[in-house]
Every structure is written in C-alpha cells, then in structure tokens.
Amino acid sequence: MYVVRRAVQAVITLLGVSLISFSLLYIFPGDPAEFILSIRYGYEPSAEDVARLREELGLNRPLVTQYLDWLSRALRGDFGMSWTEPKAVMPLILERAQASAELFLATFLISIFFAFVLGILSSIYRDRWIDHLTRMFSMLGISIPSFWLGLVLIWIFSVNFHLLPAFGCCGIKHLVLPVLTWSFSFMAIKTRFIRASVIEELSKEYIVTARSKGLAESAVVLRHALRNALIPIVTYLSMSVSHLIVGSIMVEVVFSWEGLGTLLVKSVFERDFPVVQALVFLSGVVMISVNLVVDLLYTVIDPRVKYGE
Amino acid sequence: MLKVENLVVRFKSRVGVVRAVDGVNFDVVSGERFVFVGESGSGKTVLAMALVRLLPNNATVTGRVIFDGVDLLKLSEKEMRKVRNCKIAYIPQNQASLNPLMKVGYQCAEPLVEQGLERGRIMRKVSELLEFFGIGHRFKDYPHKLSGGMRQRALLVMGLSREPEMIIADEPTKGLDAVKREQVVEAFQKLGRRTLMVITHDLPFAEKVADRIAVMYCGKIVEISPAREFFDCPLHPYSKGLLESLPERGMNPIKGFQPSLVNLPEGCRFRERCDLSTARCAEEPPLLEVDGSLVRCWLYADEMC
Amino acid sequence: MVSELRQGQGRRVSGFGGFSGFSRFSANHKMVFTGGGIILCILILSCLAPIAGDPCSVNMDERLSPPSFKHPFGTDQLGRDMLSRVLHGGRVSLIVAITISLLSMVVGCFVGAVSGYFGGVVDDVIGRIVDVFMSIPEIVLNIAMVGVFCAVYGVSTFIVIFAVVFTNWVGYARLMRGMVLSLKEREFVLCAKAIGAGEWYILFRHIIPNAAGPLIVLATLNIGNVIMTIASLGFLGLGIQPPIPEWGQILNSGKNYITTAPWISFFPGLFIALSVLGFNILGEGLNAES
Numbered sequence: 001m002y003v004v005r006r007a008v009q010a011v012i013t014l015l016g017v018s019l020i021s022f023s024l025l026y027i028f029p030g031d032p033a034e035f036i037l038s039i040r041y042g043y044e045p046s047a048e049d050v051a052r053l054r055e056e057l058g059l060n061r062p063l064v065t066q067y068l069d070w071l072s073r074a075l076r077g078d079f080g081m082s083w084t085e086p087k088a089v090m091p092l093i094l095e096r097a098q099a100s101a102e103l104f105l106a107t108f109l110i111s112i113f114f115a116f117v118l119g120i121l122s123s124i125y126r127d128r129w130i131d132h133l134t135r136m137f138s139m140l141g142i143s144i145p146s147f148w149l150g151l152v153l154i155w156i157f158s159v160n161f162h163l164l165p166a167f168g169c170c171g172i173k174h175l176v177l178p179v180l181t182w183s184f185s186f187m188a189i190k191t192r193f194i195r196a197s198v199i200e201e202l203s204k205e206y207i208v209t210a211r212s213k214g215l216a217e218s219a220v221v222l223r224h225a226l227r228n229a230l231i232p233i234v235t236y237l238s239m240s241v242s243h244l245i246v247g248s249i250m251v252e253v254v255f256s257w258e259g260l261g262t263l264l265v266k267s268v269f270e271r272d273f274p275v276v277q278a279l280v281f282l283s284g285v286v287m288i289s290v291n292l293v294v295d296l297l298y299t300v301i302d303p304r305v306k307y308g309e
Numbered sequence: 310m311l312k313v314e315n316l317v318v319r320f321k322s323r324v325g326v327v328r329a330v331d332g333v334n335f336d337v338v339s340g341e342r343f344v345f346v347g348e349s350g351s352g353k354t355v356l357a358m359a360l361v362r363l364l365p366n367n368a369t370v371t372g373r374v375i376f377d378g379v380d381l382l383k384l385s386e387k388e389m390r391k392v393r394n395c396k397i398a399y400i401p402q403n404q405a406s407l408n409p410l411m412k413v414g415y416q417c418a419e420p421l422v423e424q425g426l427e428r429g430r431i432m433r434k435v436s437e438l439l440e441f442f443g444i445g446h447r448f449k450d451y452p453h454k455l456s457g458g459m460r461q462r463a464l465l466v467m468g469l470s471r472e473p474e475m476i477i478a479d480e481p482t483k484g485l486d487a488v489k490r491e492q493v494v495e496a497f498q499k500l501g502r503r504t505l506m507v508i509t510h511d512l513p514f515a516e517k518v519a520d521r522i523a524v525m526y527c528g529k530i531v532e533i534s535p536a537r538e539f540f541d542c543p544l545h546p547y548s549k550g551l552l553e554s555l556p557e558r559g560m561n562p563i564k565g566f567q568p569s570l571v572n573l574p575e576g577c578r579f580r581e582r583c584d585l586s587t588a589r590c591a592e593e594p595p596l597l598e599v600d601g602s603l604v605r606c607w608l609y610a611d612e613m614c
Numbered sequence: 615m616v617s618e619l620r621q622g623q624g625r626r627v628s629g630f631g632g633f634s635g636f637s638r639f640s641a642n643h644k645m646v647f648t649g650g651g652i653i654l655c656i657l658i659l660s661c662l663a664p665i666a667g668d669p670c671s672v673n674m675d676e677r678l679s680p681p682s683f684k685h686p687f688g689t690d691q692l693g694r695d696m697l698s699r700v701l702h703g704g705r706v707s708l709i710v711a712i713t714i715s716l717l718s719m720v721v722g723c724f725v726g727a728v729s730g731y732f733g734g735v736v737d738d739v740i741g742r743i744v745d746v747f748m749s750i751p752e753i754v755l756n757i758a759m760v761g762v763f764c765a766v767y768g769v770s771t772f773i774v775i776f777a778v779v780f781t782n783w784v785g786y787a788r789l790m791r792g793m794v795l796s797l798k799e800r801e802f803v804l805c806a807k808a809i810g811a812g813e814w815y816i817l818f819r820h821i822i823p824n825a826a827g828p829l830i831v832l833a834t835l836n837i838g839n840v841i842m843t844i845a846s847l848g849f850l851g852l853g854i855q856p857p858i859p860e861w862g863q864i865l866n867s868g869k870n871y872i873t874t875a876p877w878i879s880f881f882p883g884l885f886i887a888l889s890v891l892g893f894n895i896l897g898e899g900l901n902a903e904s
Contacts, residue, residue: 009745016746020755024762139898143891145842147849148865148883155876205405208363212401213420213467214393217386228410242751249753250846254869264754265850268761280758284750291749303451304409 003296010292017284018071021277026063033059035271036083079278084270089278093260100248100259106179108244111187112237118187119194123202124221134191141188146247150181150254178255182247189243197233201225231302238294241287310475310504311337311360316372318352318359327570329355331528333372334596337475342505344515344536346551347525350567353508354402356525357477361399362389377474394420398468400478407452407460414439414448417466424471438466442496458489462496475504482511490514512555516540524548527567527578534602544604546583577606645899652892656885660705666698669859678875688877690868700881703859707889710775710854711840715833717779722786723829729787730794737791744784752781753846760852771854778843782836789832793825831901838893845886861886 025032033053037045045053054060058069073079079089122134157164157177164176201207202225210220245261252261260279267275318330330352337343345353359370362381374381381392393399408416414435421431439445442462447455455463461481468476481497482490494517497505509515515522519536524545532545543549550563565582568574574581576591583590589607596603597610663669673693681688687696729740759777847853848862856863861882868878 009742012742013745013749016742017749020746020750024758139891139894140887143838143894144887145845145849145862145883145890147846147862148879148886151865151869151872151876151879151883155872159873159876205401206408208358209401209406209464209467210408210419211363212361212393212399213423214390214395215419215423216390219423224408224411228408231410245751246753249757250849253850264757265852268757268852271761273762276758276761280750280754283754284746287749287751302410304453 002299006292006295010288014285014288015071017288018074018281019067021074021281021284022067022070024277024280025273031059032273033057074278074281079281080274082267082272082275084267084272089274092275093263093278093282096258096260096263099257100252100261103175103178103182103252103257103259104244104248106175107182107186107247110179111183111190114183115187115190115194119191120198120221120226122191123195123198123225124217126199131195134195138188138192141185141191144185145250146181146185147250147254149184150177150251153177153181154254178251178257181254182251186240186243186247190237190240193236194229194233197229197236198225201229231298235294235298238290241290245283310339310377311506312373312375313360314373314375316356316359316370316374318355318364319369319371321367321369322571324571328528329368329570330359333525333528333530335523335530335533337504337506339474339504340502342507342518342520343523344507344509344519344521345523345525346509346512346515348510348551348567350570351525352528353510353525354479357399357479357506357508360477361393361397362386363393363399394468394473395424395471396473397475397477398471398473400464400468400476400481402480402483406464409452411451412448413444413450413452413455413463416452417463417470420467420470434470435466438469439463441499442466443492456489457485458492461485461489461493465496469500473503475506476500477506477508479508480510481507482509482514494518512551513557524551527570527573529578529605530596530603531579531605532603533596538600538602544599544602544609545579545606546585546608547579550582643899645895647899649892649894649896649899652888653896656704656889656892657708659701660708663698663701663705666701667695669694669699669702670857671695678871680875681877687881688875690864690875690878691871696864696877696881699859699864700861700885703861703864703882704885704889706854706858706860707841707844707886710771710844711837714775714778714782714840714844715837717775718782718836719786719829719833721779722783723790723825725783726787726790726792727794730791731798740787744787747781747784750781753843755781756843756847757850757852760847764852771858774844774847774853778840778847782840782843785832785836786829789828790825793828797824831897834893834900835897838890838897841886841893842890 031050031054034045034050037049037053058066061069077090079093081087082089082092085092118130118134118137122131125131154177164173198221202221207220207224210224211217215223248259249261249264251257252259253265256262263275264279267273267279313333313335316330316333317328320327320329333356335343345356347353355364355368358364359368360374360381362370364370370382372382376392376397381389384392407413414432417439418431418435421434426434436445436448439448442465444455444459444462444466447459447463452460452463465478465481468478478497481493485493490511490513494514497507497518505518507515507518516536519539522532522534522536522539523530524532524547526547532539532543532548534544534548539548540552543552547563550561553559553561554563563582568578568581576593577583577586578593580586580590585608587607589610594605594607594610596605599609671694673689675693676685676689677691677693679685679689679693681696685695685697687700689695690699725740729737756777759780760773763773763777844853844860845862845865848860848864849866851863851866853862854860864882865879865886868875868880868882871878
C-alpha cells in the first residue's frame with residue numbers, strides 16, 4: 001500500500017539523516033573528549049581528565065552502540081548538554097525557536113499573499129507590463145543575496161533616515177526590515193512557481209470548455225485554472241521549508257535576530273557540537289515529516305489518485 | 310440562422326503566416342443538421358472555434374459571421390460571452406475537455422449558475438438532462454470515472470443546459486469505438502430539431518446524422534451537398550476519394566499527402582492528388598452550383614444548373 | 615508526482631519534455647545574450663584584476679576613504695583598495711564556483727547515470743541516499759561540515775569546496791537519472807544493443823551525450839547557486855578565509871562599518887548579485903521553456 005511504502009521510505013531517510021548528524025562529531029580526527037576539555041578550560045587537558053571524560057561520555061564503547069544510544073535519545077528529544085552553555089540542548093533550541101517562528105510567520109504570510117497576487121496577475125496578463133515587471137522582480141529576488149539586501153536596507157532606513165532599528169528583537173518596528181529583506185527573496189521564488197503553474201493550467205483543454213460556457217474570464221482563471229493549480233502550488237509551498245531555513249539563517253545573522261539561525265552559526269563558532277548535531281537532525285526531521293504529510297495529503301486531495309496506488 | 314461570409318483565420322507562426330481557414334462561405338438554416346467533413350488539418354476545428362471566438366490570441370479572424378442578424382466578430386468580448394452557451398453552444402472534442410478536478414454535475418451546472426437561477430432549479434435541470442442522456446448517476450462523479458462516450462454526453466449536457474438556438478459539436482466521436490459511436494448518434498437524435506453544426510472526420514457517423522454535408526480541404530470548402538446525394542454520388546474528386554477510402558467501400562486511400570498550409574500549390578489545392586486534373590486546374594476554381602449542390606471543381610464548369 | 619516538484623524547486627529544466635541534446639536547441643536569444651554579456655563583463659573585469667592593484671596592500675593612512683578617483687570603490691578598514699579586492703574576489707568566487715560545479719557534475723552525473731541505467735536495487739539504494747541528502751537543507755549541512763572541520767584544521771578552501779560538492783551533486787544526479795531513464799528505451803539504444811555493444815559503452819557514448827543540453831542549462835543555473843552559497847558561507851565567516859579575498863567575506867568585514875564606510879559591503883554584494891543574475895538569466899535563456 002502506498003501509505004506504508006511511503007512511511008517506510010520516510011523512516012529510512014530519517015535514519016540516514018540521523019547517521020549524518022551523528023557522524024558530524026566523529027568525522028574529524030582527534031579525540032572529542034580532548035577537544036571538549038580544551039574548549040572548556042582553554043588549555044591542554046591532562047590524560048586522566050581526558051580518560052575520565054571519555055568514560056563519562058561513553059566514548060569508549062563501539063561506534064555502533066554510541067550511534068544507537070544517540071539515536072534513541074535523539075528520538076526522544078534529548079540531545080544532551082550543550083558544551084558551552086550550562087543548559088541542555090533541547091531547551092536551548094526551544095527558546096530560540098520562538099523568535100524564529102515569529103519572523104517566519106510574518107514573512108510567510110506577507111510573501112504568500114503577494115506571491116499569489118503577482119503570480120496570478122502575471123499569468124492572466126501574460127507578456128504585458130505586469131508580467132515583465134513580475135518576472136524581473138523574481139529574477140532579482142533570486143539573484144540578490146539577502147544578506148546584502150539586508151545591509152542595504154539597514155543603511156537606508158537605519159543609518160540614513162533613522163526610521164527603523166537595525167537589530168534587536170521583539171516588536172513590530174524590529175520586524176519590518178528583516179521581514180522585508182527575507183520576503184523579497186522568498187516571494188521571488190514562490191511567484192515564479194505560482195505563475196508557471198497557473199499558466200500551465202490555462203493552457204489545458206478544459207479551459208476552452210470553460211470559456212465556451214460563457215463564463216467571465218475571472219471565473220475561468222479563479223474557479224478553474226487557479227483551483228486546479230492549487231494542488232501543485234500548495235504542495236510546493238509546503239516543501240519550501242528548506243528555502244525557509246536557508247533564508248532564515250542569513251537574515252537572522254544580518255539583523256542579529258536571536259533565533260535558530262543565529263544559534264546554528266554561534267554554535268558552530270563556539271564548537272558547541274551537540275547543538276549543531278541537534279539542529280542538523282531536527283531540520284532533517286522537519287523536512288521529512290512535511291514531505292511525508294504532503295505526499296499523503298496529495299492522495300486525499302487529488303481525486304484522480306487512488307488511495308491504494 | 311447562421312451566415313458566414315468570407316471567413317479567414319490566420320495564425321502567426323515561426324514559419325510565417327498560416328491561413329488555416331481561407332475564405333469560407335456558407336449558410337446554416339434553422340433546424341438543419343449541417344456537417345463539416347474533412348481530414349485532420351483541413352481547418353474544420355479552427356473554423357468551429359472561430360465562429361464562437363474561442364481561438365487563442367495569435368489567431369486573426371476576418372470576415373463576417375452573422376447570427377440572427379448580428380455579426381459576431383464585431384461584438385465586444387463581454388457581449389460575445391452572452392452569446393456563448395446561451396445562444397450558440399460549442400461542444401469541444403472529448404479528450405481533456407472536462408475539468409478533472411470538478412465533479413461532473415457541477416461542471417454541467419455552471420452555465421446555469423452564470424445565468425443566475427436558484428440552486429434547486431439548477432440541480433433539477435441538470436439531473437434531468439443527465440438522466441435524459443443516460444448518465445444521471447454520474448452527477449457526483451469526477452470525469453476520470455466516466456468513459457469516453459459518457460464524457461461526450463456530459464459535454465452535450467453542458468452545452469444544452471441553457472437551451473441554445475444552435476449547437477456546434479466538434480468531433481463528437483473522436484476516439485470512440487463503434488458501439489459508443491451509436492450511443493452518440495442516439496444522443497444526437499434526441500436533440501430533436503435544434504440547429505446543429507457538426508465537425509467530424511467520421512463519415513459513417515456523418516451519414517447517420519447529417520442533412521447537409523460540407524467538405525473542407527486545406528482551409529477551403531470544396532463541396533456542399535445534401536447528405537443523401539453526397540453519400541450516393543459525391544461530386545468533388547476529393548469527396549469521392551474520401552468515401553472510397555472507407556473500409557465499407559473498398560478502403561482505397563487517396564494517393565499523396567495533404568500539402569502543407571505554408572506551401573500551398575498554385576490553383577486547385579487538390580490538383581496533385583487528383584486523377585482527373587487538367588491544365589485548367591492551375592487556376593483556382595470558384596464554387597460552382599450544380600443541381601442544388603456547390604462544388605469547387607472545373608469539371609463542372611461546363612454544366613448548366 | 616510530488617517528487618517531481620521537489621526536484622524543480624520552481625524552475626523547470628526542460629530535460630523531460632522535449633529534449634534531444636543540442637539537435638533541437640531552442641533558446642530565448644535575448645536572454646542568452648544579456649546573461650552571457652553580464653558574465654562576460656565580470657569575467658573580463660576579473661581577468662583585469664591585477665591592473666587594479668594589490669588587494670592586500672595595507673595603507674593605514676588611507677583607511678575608510680570613500681570612493682574617489684584614486685580608489686573607485688573606496689578603501690576598507692585597513693586601507694586596502696576595494697576595487698582590486700572586489701575584482702580579485704571575483705576571480706576567486708568564479709574559479710571556485712566553477713570548480714565546485716564541475717566536480718558536482720562529474721559525481722552527480724555518474725551516480726545518476728548508473729542509478730538510472732541499472733535500475734533495480736542499485737537505483738533504490740542510490741535513491742535513498744539522494745533522499746537523505748535532499749532532506750537536510752544544503753546550507754545547514756555546509757555550515758555544519760565546514761564548522762566541524764574548521765574546529766581542527768581551521769577553514770581552508772578545500773574544505774569549503776568539499777562541503778559544497780558534498781551537497782551539490784544531488785541535483786545533477788536527479789537530472790541524469792531522469793534522462794537516462796527516458797533515453798534507455800529509445801531506438802538508438804536498442805540498436806546499439808542489437809549490435810552487441812556493452813552496457814558501459816552505451817552509457818557513455820550514446821546516452822550521456824544526448825543529455826548534454828539540459829545538463830548545460832542546469833550547470834549554468836547551478837554555478838549561480840554555488841556563487842551564492844560560497845558567498846553566504848563567506849559572509850558567515852565559514853567560507854574562504856583571508857588573506858584570499860572573497861566577496862562574502864569582504865561583505866562580512868564591512869558589516870561593522872556600515873555607518874562609516876558602507877561601500878565596503880556595498881560593492882562585493884553588488885557583484886555577487888550581478889554574477890548570480892548573469893548566470894540565472896543565461897540559464898533561463900538557454901532553457902527552452904522560457
């Protein structure tokens with residue numbers, strides 16, 4: 001059955017992701033325990049200290065055992081203790097998640113709205129000025145680095161005109177610039193897809209039938225073309241999770257937004273590997289789950305797809 | 310009811326301007342069944358779509374299409390929409406012409422929704438029509454669950470729901486086997502005395518349905534005859550060829566291929582493939598009247614009406 | 615279904631519809647020339663980089679000076695000429711990006727072709743591996759990998775290249791696999807089999823050349839992406855390290871001087887945007903569907 005097959009696939013993929021996350025710690029030569037100690041204390045650790053830490057962290061066990069142990073704890077949300085902060089990894093992540101979520105939500109809603117409007121308009125009025133404008137805008141959106149755009153906007157609005165704050169968090173004023181920056185690139189990608197999907201639908205035969213029924217053009221586009229295009233569009237949108245994550249890292253860093261993106265970068269620089277491992281793993285989990293849900297939902301939404309494929 | 314004068318449809322293409330329909334003139338009388346036959350590429354479908362202005366933007370339509378005294382080509386898009394489906398229903402070819410993600414009943418009801426009737430009446434009307442054509446139980450189904458013949462009938466229902474004065478049916482038997490074709494014939498018989506214009510390359514079907522036949526070749530009409538006379542004794546060499554190529558009549562194909570519309574020969578377009586061509590055929594023949602039929606062939610130039 | 619969408623990410627490369635390598639090559643010429651033109655300009659400028667001077671010569675007297683005739687792009691916090699830094703950075707970015715794309719292409723095409731041609735278990739296993747790679751956002755993995763390596767070795771250009779290739783090959787693999795699957799059944803392959811050609815031979819001499827067209831489109835678009843990725847990593851401090859100038863890295867160093875010397879960050883970013891734009895336009899122009 002399709003559901004079962006798909007779920008099994010997802011599980012296997014998840015295992016693969018976990019393998020990669022786990023091995024991040026072990027792919028560089030040298031002793032992790034030695035490493036941890038030298039970060040913590042800043043000097044070359046003694047052999048006994050290293051040995052003791054190795055015992056503590058269970059590093060003397062065979063790799064497979066360590067992996068399984070890590071995996072079973074990871075699945076329960078336990079990623080151990082942070083190496084640099086006196087906290088457990090998961091709470092640290094959750095703290096930051098909220099800030100990221102705020103930024104994400106605002107950007108997502110605004111981008112989707114405009115992407116739809118522009119995408120639909122440019123597919124109806126194909127090759128007119130609005131189409132050209134939209135396509136140029138999309139081109140720019142995917143080519144202009146968001147971190148550069150962020151800095152430019154900061155310079156214009158913060159430095160020059162003192163209208164908006166450049167960094168810090170919480171509050172609408174602080175949201176404006178990051179959301180603007182992020183929306184620009186996010187929107188660009190979505191608009192292209194929406195436009196392409198609607199154009200594709202409009203070229204299908206049932207549209208001629210719809211027109212022959214004497215329907216107004218808006219009804220043809222909205223009720224027939226758009227509605228049918230929504231399935232691939234929504235599928236696509238839900239899979240833009242990866243775009244999301246990528247964008248969030250850069251934007252958060254530029255605006256010093258205390259979210260998951262800055263956490264990742266900070267942890268990498270501070271050599272806080274458990275956090276890095278956890279973030280890699282979790283991003284994989286999120287993507288796999290979203291894809292799985294969407295795939296399964298697809299079988300329900302599209303009447304042509306039979307459940308027991 | 311319908312009078313078409315000098316209809317020309319041009320398409321802009323990479324290889325130049327193509328005249329898919331090249332100066333077509335005909336009348337359709339109220340209540341009659343007028344059938345256009347011809348090979349694929351002869352311009353029949355383009356003609357049908359041009360009448361209701363459903364061609365894509367790269368097509369230019371010139372001429373006059375006079376329906377009930379009004380030239381359809383001169384109407385604004387808004388006014389044309391009022392004509393479509395309400396006065397003239399265009400029933401497209403079978404294939405993907407139904408919205409795959411909309412229930413059949415709803416699609417058929419859409420024109421009535423446009424009209425503004427209240428819901429109960431719409432439901433009843435559509436159900437009745439679907440019943441009438443034997444697919445009443447398909448109201449709540451999606452198109453992929455219907456067979457080709459059923460889809461054709463659903464398209465008919467869509468066209469009929471507002472009781473138009475004229476129906477243009479494009480290739481109603483395309484892709485259907487003989488049994489299903491019969492069902493379509495039946496369905497058409499049930500249409501009664503509505504004015505019907507059918508486009509088809511299915512000659513046996515045309516025989517069962519037509520009052521008058523018009524033959525198209527390379528964008529031009531080459532013959533218009535009453536149906537019985539056409540099938541008993543076709544006038545134009547091309548018509549003869551078409552009938553002789555039918556399995557029932559010997560299956561002798563016409564030699565050669567249709568010329569490309571970008572590279573049309575001088576004079577009569579059928580010349581290269583015609584066994585009876587003479588030197589005179591280097592000049593394009595006009596439509597000549599012969600015993601109540603019209604033929605575009607020099608062979609009949611010397612006969613008097 | 616959904617998996618096809620996943621691959622496109624909003625940009626459909628016409629590899630699956632009407633491909634046939636170069637023989638039926640249709641392109642949007644305006645776009646090809648615009649994109650190609652932009653890239654050519656940048657290439658030429660990069661080649662001329664040495665003329666602009668030494669990107670590393672420190673001159674504290676002239677630090678943080680705005681664009682002028684002597685320093686068209688201004689100077690940075692160490693008095694280095696920005697124009698020469700940006701142009702040299704261009705060389706670096708372009709060379710590294712092209713290297714990464716080529717390496718990814720080689721790896722990806724090989725894996726994809728093998729997967730598509732041999733099918734069965736091989737295809738399944740490779741498919742799962744590809745799925746795993748596609749489930750982690752590229753840049754997250756890049757950051758993590760570079761970060762881990764740099765803990766021990768310090769960041770080096772090789773590590774950056776390795777990390778990006780590690781995630782980048784997947785796109786090529788999918789394209790190649792799709793092409794191979796479609797081409798496998800075509801007549802000329804069956805002919806080749808009939809005359810007794812070996813499987814590897816068929817793969818390399820028949821199938822791969824036919825996939826050239828869409829591959830080139832993908833590669834062009836990919837170079838743009840890779841430039842962006844390298845620059846992003848550079849901006850985060852995880853990319854190519856000083857003293858080698860790199861756009862993202864320069865932009866990052868200018869971040870703190872945005873109030874006093876915005877030109878430090880402005881110009882590298884502008885060039886990143888222009889080069890990515892150039893490659894995108896070129897790629898779209900080559901893509902028959904635009």
